[in-house]
Amino acid sequence: MKILVINPNTTTSMTEKIGIAAKAVARPDTEIVATNSQDGPASIQGYLDVANCIPGLLAEVSRHQDVDAIVIACFDDTGVDAVRSLVNVPVLGIGEAAYHAATMIANKFSVITTLSRSVPGLEHNLMRYGLAQKCARVRATDIPVLKLEEGDPATMFKIKSEIRDSIEQDNTEAIVLGCAGMADLMAQLSEEFGLPVIDGVAAGVTFAEALVNNRLGTSKIGAYSRH
Amino acid sequence: MKILVINPNTTTSMTEKIGIAAKAVARPDTEIVATNSQDGPASIQGYLDVANCIPGLLAEVSRHQDVDAIVIACFDDTGVDAVRSLVNVPVLGIGEAAYHAATMIANKFSVITTLSRSVPGLEHNLMRYGLAQKCARVRATDIPVLKLEEGDPATMFKIKSEIRDSIEQDNTEAIVLGCAGMADLMAQLSEEFGLPVIDGVAAGVTFAEALVNNRLGTSKIGAYSRH
């Protein structure tokens, strides 16, 4: 099976990290095609970036016709509805995938994301998916997405501090890492804090495999129909 | 990987059917252990059966210590919380798994279940999972669970008639088959009606594989903790 994992921003170092995270969980016989938009914002933070990355994302989808499933590797789940309207195969946003995974292993979860400006969009997605009631809180580190790429120790310190606060103040039972750029931190943080830490890229790829094995595609009646 | 699929009623013909459905979607290297409770009701229909099957279910779980994930193959998701409190591995109910799968490929779904008496319990689960807003309607065929085992053509006729009504009246975009005993009908109905038809056993097994591959287990902080 072939899964297209699209980073809808143009930062190739993030695409590489996403590709590694995807391959780490995919089955041996799954081919991961990790790619990114050719045009658009370098990172997606807030409603304007969410809108501006759409054309590049749709163009990138159109370049890959023979895939079995598509994972959109932006935690805002940008363009998921549009891509679902374009194709027959399953399409998953990594935010959506991470939230669903969290509800399967914990009663309540918190999200640790980047800028405060991104929080309302994530809360809105959670409400729309019906999963807001399972989310204790969406927390911002106020670390810009691209800063995550630099490997600054202060970055890790801030993420850990938010996880600690979330366990103590939100009574959270699991942590969702709210940015594709955090995909490499999952195992380490889970061990350190003794609770499940969920990365959306990993969740998205494995759920996409699951849907393909169920022979399920995007419904073409109603919201995602062609006519 | 080894996945325990427990039918919490004592009807072995259902367990066989469940085992076949599970193996049909599992990866080649996944071992499916399909089993059922040794004591308890022959079918689970309504709140009394839901309660009565718990001791047998917990006993059966305890007999299988070395598994990587557990799927509870009863559409009411009976005992999922209790089993999660008992083990460290991921635990999925087939109702829960089917609902989550449905929201990943359609904007709205309907459930076709057996007796009217079971509808409130399913509606209650949907509300608790946050997914009630994605469910157009839970429809009862008023066919008892064990009747499904008999292969009566009238049974199939009734199920199809409810699917047809659901498409026309509920504007549904996908169908969830609301009983483990319907696990063999998925492919046929999907083709006939031209929309995704989701079986909880298949969804549960593949999502369990996904969670194991994410190295995620049940959170032991909070609701499912030991202390």
Add this chain to the structure above:
Amino acid sequence: MKILVINPNTTTSMTEKIGIAAKAVARPDTEIVATNSQDGPASIQGYLDVANCIPGLLAEVSRHQDVDAIVIACFDDTGVDAVRSLVNVPVLGIGEAAYHAATMIANKFSVITTLSRSVPGLEHNLMRYGLAQKCARVRATDIPVLKLEEGDPATMFKIKSEIRDSIEQDNTEAIVLGCAGMADLMAQLSEEFGLPVIDGVAAGVTFAEALVNNRLGTSKIGAYSRH
């Protein structure tokens, strides 16, 4: 009229305390039968105990056929749906009864319960009853149920401290005591803090009397029907 008050754990000292609380509010011509399960957990804390006490509870119900109403004296409202499916008379959980009473005398209430592990189950019940929006917060003292039986002054100190915090931080207008083992504290705490303090056993018994006097029994159409 004869009301069966069942403690679904096996700790007889709690059953005695429950019986005293029940008799203190019942009318002179109401016969209170206070009893407990013969088998099952010694206390009910978390989802596993909630499930494990069901067989003993159902067995105890079956031993008492000629009662006019049943009160299930566990704050988790364990088994209420199952018992309703078994009998024609009204069945009330003490959690449910306390929440309803609280909404009749206050705009908002808080719950003081035992272990943190029990909080999610109570929150889930409140959501299902529709009363979550009236509950400011469910607070855990982290005192185990059986510790309440020992009369340790530190126990009372912790309960009072949570009530004080609830008034100051949650803007609560009434307190619900979230454990059958707190049934003897109602009057004292209400006087000390100057706000209504509600005990579920007392609420359950008097509401059961009310329903019997309305000649209302459990509906046998739909969720609690026999067929």
Add this chain to the structure above:
Amino acid sequence: MKILVINPNTTTSMTEKIGIAAKAVARPDTEIVATNSQDGPASIQGYLDVANCIPGLLAEVSRHQDVDAIVIACFDDTGVDAVRSLVNVPVLGIGEAAYHAATMIANKFSVITTLSRSVPGLEHNLMRYGLAQKCARVRATDIPVLKLEEGDPATMFKIKSEIRDSIEQDNTEAIVLGCAGMADLMAQLSEEFGLPVIDGVAAGVTFAEALVNNRLGTSKIGAYSRH
């Protein structure tokens, strides 16, 4: 114990019927004082009557200082918040009481009321109490309140027809009679249709007895405080 049952309209034949319904369920040692406003609308149908009956209702409350509880016998629960702010004893609206009773004996209920114009107010109350999710539907007979007093057979026919439709179309499990003027129909309809039929006056009086026996009064912290 002395319970004040106030009909907030000025139609004394309704007050008499309400008094009879109240006494039929009250305990022998409960004194029922059934009275009505001296000024205001002859019946309460829609938002304008709801507002106009308030001064007469508050004046009538002030004339009865030594009561143990107050029941406001208008199904719209007019003035309940204001009266709670005025007194220390428990105050119950008959709509509120009936809804709470319904949720204790059935999973879902429907309301049969008088004019369509009254439906939005009742739906709004149900939402505010948190009980909208338990109400299958509020149905209007479009019989004016005062018409109920005339004993016209067509009136009874219309009420029965709505109950029948509610069982068939709403999957309802219990019926709430949505007008104080229907208080005499409870027993007859319950027997005829084989499901619980709830009258708010009876529910209100018996729940008021219950609250008094719990020694619970209206909270004087927060919403109903004096300062």
Add this chain to the structure above:
Amino acid sequence: MKILVINPNTTTSMTEKIGIAAKAVARPDTEIVATNSQDGPASIQGYLDVANCIPGLLAEVSRHQDVDAIVIACFDDTGVDAVRSLVNVPVLGIGEAAYHAATMIANKFSVITTLSRSVPGLEHNLMRYGLAQKCARVRATDIPVLKLEEGDPATMFKIKSEIRDSIEQDNTEAIVLGCAGMADLMAQLSEEFGLPVIDGVAAGVTFAEALVNNRLGTSKIGAYSRH
């Protein structure tokens, strides 16, 4: 166009302030008739005042027959439903108007009101309008309404302190001033805190102008019908 702006309390200094705020935003060709109830409470704080001001409000409405729209200048939106049932023209409460304005320019808002006792009524309105999810928090200054008229510097200090806390603690994006007596503070506070500060009188008058220019009146089918 002629807009009736009614202060439903009897404090004429508030009416004057309200009139000035209304005229400051109205178009040149809009005639503002600012008036108040002739009888009733001097200020509206809590459910009892809310009820007691209704007769005076309805009487005042009846004295002004030839207006194009009505604004009820009490932040509790007292009597809005009753007045809508009485007239054909648009009727707006200033609470309602301010909340709607806030959602048009910000993702989330907080309300700063007077007494704690008024908070539940405002929360209830927000829930009923559907806008509770957009309101971060309703904050009380515990300054009585009439104290606002005295121009005490401590009053302004307290309001500013709540705004500051709201920005820091609630992540609010806009402030709604929750009392007609705060109508003169809008511009000053908006500039000082660098976020939109909304006054209900101004919002109510300009939205009333908008509805009149849309040729929209209160619907006379359903909730606000005459029959």
Add this chain to the structure above:
Amino acid sequence: MKILVINPNTTTSMTEKIGIAAKAVARPDTEIVATNSQDGPASIQGYLDVANCIPGLLAEVSRHQDVDAIVIACFDDTGVDAVRSLVNVPVLGIGEAAYHAATMIANKFSVITTLSRSVPGLEHNLMRYGLAQKCARVRATDIPVLKLEEGDPATMFKIKSEIRDSIEQDNTEAIVLGCAGMADLMAQLSEEFGLPVIDGVAAGVTFAEALVNNRLGTSKIGAYSRH
């Protein structure tokens, strides 16, 4: 004051109709600039069009720097969040504006839109705005947007038939016309059916005037901030 009304599709006949509707309600001293995207879909129906029209919409906004408010004349409220992030002035979608107007004059409204495929997006917006509970139903005529431009009598017949059904079946109290292409039908339908009929273009322009006169702009803290 100058209001930019942008049609985010490229059909200039719709832009003309929108401009006429805008000017018909604007005050004499308001300048209406009616324009449309230079690139993008010819009509907006479903999630794919909603996404594809964004670049053209943002480009068009950037061409008009000196406006006092922006109205986005697409009933899906496409790009409203992105445009709010781009500018300081108030930004209103015509769907949003129409829903808010409807709740100010009626207890419940229905929406009549074009294709079934557009219904989920509108329902999702209503949920996000908090106004889903005020919307009786979103009805599709299954007339494509561009067909509305042709003046076919069958089109008008279908719209009227849906309004009639909505009054009878949904108990609606007001109608919202769910497409900018219906802007010219408002007055005629309102008169014929005797209930308020709301057009989003008119509502959007007059509410934009109101916000400008309140001196309110889009909040630059939080969701729509620049940083």
